[in-house]
Amino acid sequence: MSSVTVRVPAKVNVQLSVGPLREDGYHDLVNVFHAVSIFDDVVARESDSITVAVTGDWADLVPVDDTNLAVQAARALAKHAGVCYGADLVIHKAIPVAGGMAGGSADAAAALVACNELWGLRLPAEDLMRLAADLGSDVPFSLMGGTALGTGRGELLTELPTTGTFHWTFAMADGGLSTPSVYAECDRLRATPSRGFWPEADAGLLAALRDGDPHALGRCLSNDLQPAALSLRPALAVTLEAGRRLGALGAIVSGSGPTCAFLVEDAAHAARLAQALPERAPIRATATAHGPTPGATIL
Ligand SMILES: C[C@](O)(CO)[C@H](O)COP(=O)(O)OP(=O)(O)OC[C@H]1O[C@@H](n2ccc(N)nc2=O)[C@H](O)[C@@H]1O
Numbered sequence: 654m655s656s657v658t659v660r661v662p663a664k665v666n667v668q669l670s671v672g673p674l675r676e677d678g679y680h681d682l683v684n685v686f687h688a689v690s691i692f693d694d695v696v697a698r699e700s701d702s703i704t705v706a707v708t709g710d711w712a713d714l715v716p717v718d719d720t721n722l723a724v725q726a727a728r729a730l731a732k733h734a735g736v737c738y739g740a741d742l743v744i745h746k747a748i749p750v751a752g753g754m755a756g757g758s759a760d761a762a763a764a765l766v767a768c769n770e771l772w773g774l775r776l777p778a779e780d781l782m783r784l785a786a787d788l789g790s791d792v793p794f795s796l797m798g799g800t801a802l803g804t805g806r807g808e809l810l811t812e813l814p815t816t817g818t819f820h821w822t823f824a825m826a827d828g829g830l831s832t833p834s835v836y837a838e839c840d841r842l843r844a845t846p847s848r849g850f851w852p853e854a855d856a857g858l859l860a861a862l863r864d865g866d867p868h869a870l871g872r873c874l875s876n877d878l879q880p881a882a883l884s885l886r887p888a889l890a891v892t893l894e895a896g897r898r899l900g901a902l903g904a905i906v907s908g909s910g911p912t913c914a915f916l917v918e919d920a921a922h923a924a925r926l927a928q929a930l931p932e933r934a935p936i937r938a939t940a941t942a943h944g945p946t947p948g949a950t951i952l
């Protein structure tokens with residue numbers, strides 16, 4: 654096999670409850686992930702070494718050295734399998750960079766799947782999941798896709814049942830937010846230390862997902878990182894309010910931000926919102942999407 658292409662989705666967190674800061678610097682989470690139809694494609698071609706190139710709107714923001722998460726994933730896979738094969742990786746990027754939609758994690762998950770196939774390793778899904786968790790807290794979900802409850806630092810996943818399709822509009826901001834900085838701001842803003850406090854999955858939210866009820870889901874959306882993202886980027890409040898005024902069923906910062914996510918009635922509503930938002934909010938771009946979608950998949 655000389656070339657493999659893997660398609661991988663972005664995520665939005667429909668519940669992100671941040672528990673205590675752990676000794677290892679991570680926070681325990683109740684993290685309800687939902688994969689949406691904004692995709693990066695990662696192409697892996699046979700080569701003597703591991704290299705990466707990036708195309709697409711956000712390409713200039715992505716490192717093309719060994720810090721690229723897709724390169725780190727390919728290296729981790731080769732080490733785990735005890736092989737010294739190479740791969741030229743090309744990332745076709747549509748997921749915003751440092752946007753709170755797990756863009757780098759998606760590319761890492763796609764590289765694991767692509768190189769496993771390209772190199773004929775046939776490693777089982779459990780091995781890829783373990784490697785994914787070592788690469789980053791969001792990487793296992795990028796492999797899995799769908800809708801899932803993440804606990805621990807977000808890497809311990811349980812698939813959640815859903816009905817039908819949820820429709821979304823996303824507003825991408827100019828400039829990213831650093832995930833560690835947003836968690837640090839969350840800790841700073843909390844009046845009392847969060848040690849000893851254990852969040853739980855919202856029963857109403859799980860029922861809304863199971864029943865395919867976007868109105869109920871819109872009312873239940875929650876993100877404990879939102880106050881921190883708004884504190885670091887106050888203009889996001891304007892974007893969220895504009896979406897609410899335009900009839901969104903729910904408006905929320907996606908993960909660590911600064912992308913804002915709007916749950917809407919249907920595809921036509923998503924398109925109207927995507928068209929109207931740029932006149933009313935300080936944003937770089939909008940995109941419509943639906944979820945849930947599968948995780949990293951060979952095309
Ligand atoms: C905000 C989310 O995107 C929600 O899904 C994730 O929690 C972030 O996941 P990620 O980008 O894969 O993050 P990682 O690469 O694992 O960690 C980056 C940094 O984020 C912070 N971090 C991350 C996950 C977590 N459960 N607690 C944390 O405090 C830590 O400072 C960590 O050093």
Ligand SMILES: Nc1ncnc2c1ncn2[C@@H]1O[C@H](COP(=O)(O)OP(=O)(O)OP(=O)(O)O)[C@@H](O)[C@H]1O
Nearest residue numbers: 721722750751752753754755756757758760791832
């Ligand atoms: N393949 C990659 N794609 C995007 N960013 C990458 C990649 N590899 C490394 N990075 C670096 O990771 C940083 C975080 O980017 P990323 O797009 O993963 O953020 P994010 O989507 O906010 O993450 P998350 O939602 O998982 O917290 C970027 O600023 C970039 O320097």
